Amino acid sequence: MTDDEAPGWDAIDNRLATFYPGVEPKHFGTLHRFALGGPDPLDGVSFYPRPDHWHLVGYGMSELYTKETSDPEVSGWGFELTFRVARAAGEDEPPMWAANLLQNLARYVVSSGNWFEPGHHMNANGPIHHGYDTAMTALAFAEDPELGTIDTPHGRLQFVQVVGLTGDEYAAALAWDTHGLLGLLAGRDPLLVTDPDRRSSLEDPEVRAAVEAGRERDGSSTGMLMLGGFDWVADGTAVRLRVKTITAKGLTEGVRDRLPYGRTLILQGPDRRAVLIPAERYAVRQPEEDVLELDLPPAAVAGLVAGDQVLAGTDRVEVEVFDD
Numbered sequence: 001m002t003d004d005e006a007p008g009w010d011a012i013d014n015r016l017a018t019f020y021p022g023v024e025p026k027h028f029g030t031l032h033r034f035a036l037g038g039p040d041p042l043d044g045v046s047f048y049p050r051p052d053h054w055h056l057v058g059y060g061m062s063e064l065y066t067k068e069t070s071d072p073e074v075s076g077w078g079f080e081l082t083f084r085v086a087r088a089a090g091e092d093e094p095p096m097w098a099a100n101l102l103q104n105l106a107r108y109v110v111s112s113g114n115w116f117e118p119g120h121h122m123n124a125n126g127p128i129h130h131g132y133d134t135a136m137t138a139l140a141f142a143e144d145p146e147l148g149t150i151d152t153p154h155g156r157l158q159f160v161q162v163v164g165l166t167g168d169e170y171a172a173a174l175a176w177d178t179h180g181l182l183g184l185l186a187g188r189d190p191l192l193v194t195d196p197d198r199r200s201s202l203e204d205p206e207v208r209a210a211v212e213a214g215r216e217r218d219g220s221s222t223g224m225l226m227l228g229g230f231d232w233v234a235d236g237t238a239v240r241l242r243v244k245t246i247t248a249k250g251l252t253e254g255v256r257d258r259l260p261y262g263r264t265l266i267l268q269g270p271d272r273r274a275v276l277i278p279a280e281r282y283a284v285r286q287p288e289e290d291v292l293e294l295d296l297p298p299a300a301v302a303g304l305v306a307g308d309q310v311l312a313g314t315d316r317v318e319v320e321v322f323d324d
Contacts, residue, residue: 027044062079079159105162231272259301
């Protein structure tokens with residue numbers, strides 16, 4: 001099969017033709033393909049102009065040419081990235097920063113082995129549009145509201161749309177639920193267009209109240225916290241969780257929003273992991289050298305949330321907060 005034969009690519013184009021009949025997108029291809037040693041996992045990105053936004057579609061996370069993976073039900077990674085970016089009236093030049101963002105996300109998937117699916121979120125650690133004054137510093141992922149999921153000759157493929165979030169919206173997704181937050185955003189904009197000039201939706205008191213009500217009702221869907229500098233010390237049944245000042249609040253809120261709802265919380269540091277488990281009785285286990293499992297009864301959970309040292313006979317769990 002030659003590169004001119006690309007049944008996976010054709011399946012994507014056929015899906016897009018449903019929404020863009022007769023439209024020729026602005027397409028930017030990769031000169032040196034990733035499969036041949038190039039730096040860009042996406043073979044190309046197409047920009048479809050809409051009156052108020054650009055609809056970007058990436059090609060390369062699924063199997064475009066031949067079937068290479070062993071799962072006949074799924075094409076490649078099982079998804080292609082899409083992005084909808086606000087378009088000003090009369091704007092003819094597509095936002096190349098958005099295509100670069102998709103390539104960076106594709107590189108992350110290939111290098112880490114971690115894929116994206118609806119409900120995931122990511123801290124961009126800076127503006128999503130590099131060098132632009134925007135409050136959007138994080139991303140969420142949703143199924144593209146139009147393209148959805150399709151079957152291709154190489155297996156199933158889901159179009160996963162990237163959605164820009166402001167810093168406080170990202171915090172809300174962590175404390176509550178990404179699907180819930182995106183549902184509130186979709187109530188305002190069903191296509192979830194990313195506008196780098198958009199202000200936070202949480203400035204609306206009704207949205208903020210809905211997020212807080214959802215968190216109190218459901219707890220948090222974030223089951224793992226990545227904490228720089230996190231460590232633990234165990235001496236029998238006495239445990240000290242060591243956390244930096246900058247992340248101490250996140251730990252407290254994570255415990256508050258997970259364990260009372262019957263959900264486990266994983267604290268992941270650079271070298272060690274602690275698994276906090278809601279339970280009737282206090283217990284400490286160390287199944288692996290760098291993994292600690294800690295069963296916490298309601299009184300211990302309440303103590304951690306309040307920032308208190310928790311005592312139960314000779315059993316003890318406490319949090320030590322330290323500066324860099």
